[in-house]
Amino acid sequence: MAVDKKYNAEQIQVLEGLEAVRKRPGMYIGSTGTKGLHHLIWEVVDNSIDEFLAGYGDKIEITLQSDQVVKVRDYGRGIPVDIHPKKGLPAAQLVLTTLHAGGKFDGSGYKVSGGLHGVGVSVVNALSEWLKIKIYRNGAVYHQKYERGYPVTEFEKQGTTSKTGTEIAFKPDAEIFDTLEFKFDTLKNRLQESAFLNKNLNLILKDRRKEKDKEVKYCYDGGLEAFIKHLNKSKTPLVDDIVYVEREVDDTYVEIAFQYNKGYNERIYSFANNINTHDGGYHLTGFKTAITKALNKYAEEKNVLNKTDPKLTGRDLREGLTAVISVKLTDPQFEGQTKTKLGNSEIRTTVQHVVSDYLPSYLERNPKLAKAVINKALEAVRARKASKKARELARKRKGPLSSNSLPGKLADCSSRTPEECELYLVEGDSAGGSAKQGRNRNFQAVLPLKGKIMNVERSRLNKILKNKEIASIVTALGAGIGEEFNLDKLRYHKIIIMTDADVDGAHICTLLLTLFYRYMPQLIENSHIYIAQPPLYQVTYGRQKKYLYTDQELKEYLKDKNRNRISIQRYKGLGEMNPGQLWTTTMDPEHRKLQKVEVDDEIIADDVFHSLMGSKASLRREFIMNNADLASNIDV
Numbered sequence: 001m002a003v004d005k006k007y008n009a010e011q012i013q014v015l016e017g018l019e020a021v022r023k024r025p026g027m028y029i030g031s032t033g034t035k036g037l038h039h040l041i042w043e044v045v046d047n048s049i050d051e052f053l054a055g056y057g058d059k060i061e062i063t064l065q066s067d068q069v070v071k072v073r074d075y076g077r078g079i080p081v082d083i084h085p086k087k088g089l090p091a092a093q094l095v096l097t098t099l100h101a102g103g104k105f106d107g108s109g110y111k112v113s114g115g116l117h118g119v120g121v122s123v124v125n126a127l128s129e130w131l132k133i134k135i136y137r138n139g140a141v142y143h144q145k146y147e148r149g150y151p152v153t154e155f156e157k158q159g160t161t162s163k164t165g166t167e168i169a170f171k172p173d174a175e176i177f178d179t180l181e182f183k184f185d186t187l188k189n190r191l192q193e194s195a196f197l198n199k200n201l202n203l204i205l206k207d208r209r210k211e212k213d214k215e216v217k218y219c220y221d222g223g224l225e226a227f228i229k230h231l232n233k234s235k236t237p238l239v240d241d242i243v244y245v246e247r248e249v250d251d252t253y254v255e256i257a258f259q260y261n262k263g264y265n266e267r268i269y270s271f272a273n274n275i276n277t278h279d280g281g282y283h284l285t286g287f288k289t290a291i292t293k294a295l296n297k298y299a300e301e302k303n304v305l306n307k308t309d310p311k312l313t314g315r316d317l318r319e320g321l322t323a324v325i326s327v328k329l330t331d332p333q334f335e336g337q338t339k340t341k342l343g344n345s346e347i348r349t350t351v352q353h354v355v356s357d358y359l360p361s362y363l364e365r366n367p368k369l370a371k372a373v374i375n376k377a378l379e380a381v382r383a384r385k386a387s388k389k390a391r392e393l394a395r396k397r398k399g400p401l402s403s404n405s406l407p408g409k410l411a412d413c414s415s416r417t418p419e420e421c422e423l424y425l426v427e428g429d430s431a432g433g434s435a436k437q438g439r440n441r442n443f444q445a446v447l448p449l450k451g452k453i454m455n456v457e458r459s460r461l462n463k464i465l466k467n468k469e470i471a472s473i474v475t476a477l478g479a480g481i482g483e484e485f486n487l488d489k490l491r492y493h494k495i496i497i498m499t500d501a502d503v504d505g506a507h508i509c510t511l512l513l514t515l516f517y518r519y520m521p522q523l524i525e526n527s528h529i530y531i532a533q534p535p536l537y538q539v540t541y542g543r544q545k546k547y548l549y550t551d552q553e554l555k556e557y558l559k560d561k562n563r564n565r566i567s568i569q570r571y572k573g574l575g576e577m578n579p580g581q582l583w584t585t586t587m588d589p590e591h592r593k594l595q596k597v598e599v600d601d602e603i604i605a606d607d608v609f610h611s612l613m614g615s616k617a618s619l620r621r622e623f624i625m626n627n628a629d630l631a632s633n634i635d636v
Contacts, residue, residue, distance in 0.1 A: 018097065018126035018149040025176055028123045033178050034600060038186055040127065043120035044072045044168050049194060049274055051076030052201050053328070057165060059202040062187065064209050068180040071169040078137030078166050081155075090155040092135055096125045096146060124170060125149050127177075131170040136163040148173060184214070186600050192218045193603065196227035197274050197326055224257035224324045231269075231322050231603065234610055235261035238320060238376060239369045245358040251330045252347065254354045256287065258323035260373055264380075264460050265518060266318040267606060271326040272342040275334070278602065281342025283327045286351030288314050294359040299374050302367075309378060315483065316377040316384065327351065380460070387462035387482075407472035411436040413445040423476060423492035424532070424587070425449055427499040427508050431574035431582075435498065438579030439587055445492060447476050452508050456515050457613035470515065479520070487522045495523065496594065498532040498586060500573040513597065514613050517605065529597040534574055534586045540567040547585045549593060 021028050029036040029043075041062065048060045057075035064070060080091035087094055099122055125131045126149035135142040139162070144155045172180050184207050191203045195218035202219045220226045225244050238260035246255040270277045270284045277284070292314040299305050299312065327350075333343040363370040406412060409432070415421050423445045426432040432448025439446055454467040461482050464470055474481045478491040497512050499505030509531060516523050523529050535547035537554050542565055548554045558566070571577065577585065586592050599605045 018099070018122060021099070021123050021126040022148070022176065025123075025127055029127070032176055034183070034186075034598075037172055037177050037179060038182065038190075038600075040124045040170070040172060041070055041072065041182070041187065042190070043124050044170075045191075045194070046274065047121060048072060048074035048076065048166070049198060049201070052198060053274075058200060059204065061204045061206065062191065063206040064182055064184065064187075064212070065169075066209055067171065068182070069169060069171045070182065071167065073165060073167040075163070075165040078135045078164050079133075081135055081137055081142050081157075090142075092133060092142065093144060093151060093155050096122055096131070096133065096144075097149065097151065098122060121168070122149075124168075127173055128170040129173045129175075131168065134167040134169075136161050136165050136167075183600070184212070185604070188216055189601050189604050191216075192230075193227075193276070194218075194274060195220050196224065196230065196324075197271055199223050224255050224326060227324050228257045228259050228322060231267065231324070231607075232259055232261055234607065235263055235322070237261050238372050239366075241366055241369050243359070243362060243369075245354060247354045247358075249350050249354065252350050253328040254351055255326045256323070256351075256355065258291075258321060260320050260369070260376070261322060263320050263610070265606075266315070266321050268318070268321065268323045268325065269603065270342070271324070272332050272334070272347075273328050274326075275332075277334075277340060277342045279335070279341040282345050282348035283325055283342055283351050286348035287323070287325050287355055288318070289348075290352045290355035291359065292317055294356060294363065295370070295373060295377075298360065298363045298370050302370075304371060304374050305378075310381050310385070312374065312377045312381065316380040317373065319380040320376060325351065383460040383462045387460075387465055405475070407447065407475055409448055409472070410476050411439075411441075411446045413443050414441055415443045418491055418493050421445065421492040422494040422496060423447060424496050424498050425473065425512060426574070427505055428573075428575060431498070431500075434574065434577060434579045434582045435587065438581075438583035440583075444587065445476070447472060449473075449508070452504075453511050453515065455511060455613050456518055457609060461519070464515075464519070473512075473515070477520075481519050485520050485522060487526065490523075490528065493528055494530060495528050496530045496532050498534070498574065500575075501534060501536055502572065505573075510612060514609050516597075517599075517609055524597055524599055527596060527598070530594040531597060532586050533593040533595060534571065534577070534582075536571060538569045538571070538581075540569075541565055 025032055025036065029039040045060060045062065048057070051057050051074055052060070054076075056077045059075050061073045062070070063073075079095060082091060083089065084091050084094050087098075125146050128146070129148065131146045133142075133144050133146075139160055140157045141159045141161050142155065142157050143153070144151060145153045174180060184205070188205055191205050195201055195203045199221055200219060202217065204215065204217050206215045207213065222229075223244075223246070225242050228242050242257055242259045244257045246253070248254075268284065268287070270280055270287075272281065272283060292312075295317050296312055305312075327342075327347055329344065329347065331344070335341040335343055413421055420443050422443060424435055424439070424447070426435050426446055426448050429448050429450065432446055435446045435448075449469050449472075451469070453469045453473075454464060456464050456470075465474075465481070476491070477495070479486050479489045497509050499508045513529070516529055533549055535549050536551070537548040539546050539548060539554070539557060541561060546557065548557055554568075574582065574586075584591065
C-alpha cells in the first residue's frame with residue numbers, strides 16, 4: 001500500500017459559490033432525472049407564488065419554448081434592483097448568484113414563503129446552460145444574462161415600462177441532467193394543484209414547442225373544497241358532504257377539507273406554504289389524531305357501537321377518506337431543500353386544536369355522515385381481523401403466506417444477498433419455463449403467474465390474500481403486505497414484470513402495478529419495480545439477425561435495405577422465444593431493456609389507477625379516449 005501521498009491543507013477542496021450546486025446537484029433538487037428537472041420550474045414558480053401571497057400580482061405564466069427553454073413570468077413587484085449596501089451588487093444579481101440570499105429570512109420581506117431556504121433561483125441559475133432575467137420595476141426594464149451561474153452581461157436598465165414583475169427564462173444544462181424533456185401533464189397537474197391551494201390565483205401554462213402549441217388556465221375561488229371535488233370526481237361519495245374548515249391561529253393559517261367515499265383507500269395530501277409535503281409531518285399527525293378522537297368520542301357518546309364491537313383505530317376510520325390539509329406559517333422547518341416533510345412540532349397542536357374545535361359540532365349537525373363513517377370503519381375492522389387471522393393460520397400451517405415456505409413454482413436464485421437478486425414475475429407457465437431455463441441462476445429468480453391476478457382496487461385485503469397468485473408473490477418477496485410491509489425483509493431488490501406485448505400482457509402488468517402501488521408502495525418509492533421490454537420483431541437480413549423492440553425501430557432499420565433479403569418474425573408472446581432468445585433479448589443485464597416504474601405525481605397516479613381499475617367503465621372509456629394518441633404497439 002502506498003503511503004507517501006500528502007494529505008494536508010492543500011488536499012482540502014473548497015467549493016466556492018454555486019460550484020457546490022453543480023458538483024452535487026442532487027443535494028439541492030433531489031435528482032438529475034425527470035423530478036429534478038421539473039424541480040427547477042417549481043423553484044421559480046414558488047417564488048412567484050410567494051409574491052401573490054404577499055399581496056402582489058394575481059397571474060403567473062409558464063411557457064415551454066423550443067430547444068428545452070422555459071420562461072416564467074409573474075406580475076408581482078419585481079425582484080429589487082438597487083445596490084446591496086454590503087455586497088455592492090444589484091440585489092437581483094445577488095439573489096441569482098449567492099446561496100441563501102433572498103428576502104425571506106428575517107420575516108420582513110415575506111410573511112409566508114414556500115421558497116424559504118433562499119437557494120431556489122440561484123440553484124436554477126447554477127444548473128442552467130444559460131439564464132436570462134428581465135425585471136419590470138420602478139418604471140424601467142432591467143436585463144442580465146448568465147451562463148452556468150456566472151453573469152456574462154452587466155446588469156443593465158433598458159427602456160421604460162408601466163408593468164411590474166419578474167421574467168426568468170432558462171435552459172437546463174445537458175451536462176447536469178439525464179433528460180431535458182419537460183412533461184406538459186406533470187406541469188399542468190402541479191399548477192392546477194397550486195391554483196386549488198391559492199384562491200383566485202391565475203396560473204397559465206403554455207406549450208409552444210414544435211408541433212405542440214397548447215395552453216391551459218387554472219383559477220379557483222372554492223379553495224380546498226374545489227380540490228376535494230376534483231380529487232373525488234371519479235369516486236362514489238359515502239355522503240355528499242365535504243367537511244371544510246379554515247382558521248387563523250396567531251400567525252398560522254390552517255385550511256382543511258375532506259370527504260369520504262365508498263372505496264377502500266386512504267388519500268391524504270398535506271401542504272405547507274404551498275409545498276406538497278409528500279412525507280407528511282406534524283400537521284398531518286395533528287389532523288389524524290384529531291379526527292380519530294372526534295369520531296371515537298361521537299361513537300361513544302351516541303352509543304353507536306355495541307359492547308362487543310372492537311375499538312376503532314385511526315386507520316379504520318380513515319378508510320375511503322380523501323383529505324387535503326394546507327397550512328401557511330411564517331417559519332416552516334422543512335427536511336431538506338426538496339421540502340418533503342414539515343418538522344415544526346408546534347403545528348401539530350395548532351391543527352389538532354382547529355379540527356377538535358370544529359369537527360364535534362359538525363358531526364352533531366350531520367349525524368348521517370358520522371354514522372356512515374363509523375359503520376364503514378367497523379367493516380374495515382372485521383376485514384383487518386380476518387386478514388390477520390388468515391396470515392396467522394398460514395404461518396402455523398406453513399401455507400402460501402408463511403415466511404418459512406416459498407411458493408412451489410418459484411425457481412429461486414442461489415444468492416442470498418438481496419441487493420444483487422432479481423425476481424422475474426412472468427406471464428404464463430410456458431414463458432416461465434423458458435425463463436427458468438434461460439436465466440442466470442446465481443442472481444435471477446423466476447415466478448410464473450397463471451392468468452390474471454385479482455384486481456385489488458375493488459377489494460379489501462382479507463379477500464386479496466385469498467388469491468393464490470397474490471399470496472405467492474407476497475411470500476416470494478418476503479416483506480409482507482399492507483400495514484405489515486417491511487422493506488428491510490425484501491428478498492429481491494429488483495422485481496421485473498415480464499409479460500407479452502399484447503392487450504392481455506398490458507392488463508396483467510397493470511394489475512400487478514396496482515397491487516404494488518396500493519399495498520406495497522415502498523417498492524415503487526425505492527425504485528425496486530421494473531417492466532421488461534421483450535422484442536416485437538426478429539429481423540433476418542442475409543446472415544445477420546437483429547431484435548427490434550418497437551415499430552419505429554423496425555421502420556428505421558428497414559431504410560435502405562433490400563426487402564427481398566429480409567425476413568421478419570413478429571413475436572406475439574414470450575412463449576415464442578426459446579430460453580436462449582429470452583436470455584439474449586430480455587434477461588441479459590448487458591443487453592435487456594428495462595423500464596423503471598416511478599411516480600411523478602401521486603395525485604395523478606391515484607386517479608389513473610382508479611380510472612383504469614375501478615368499477616366505473618365510463619372512466620376507463622374516458623381515459624382511453626384522452627390518451628389514445630399515446631398508444632403504441634396496439635394489438636389488433
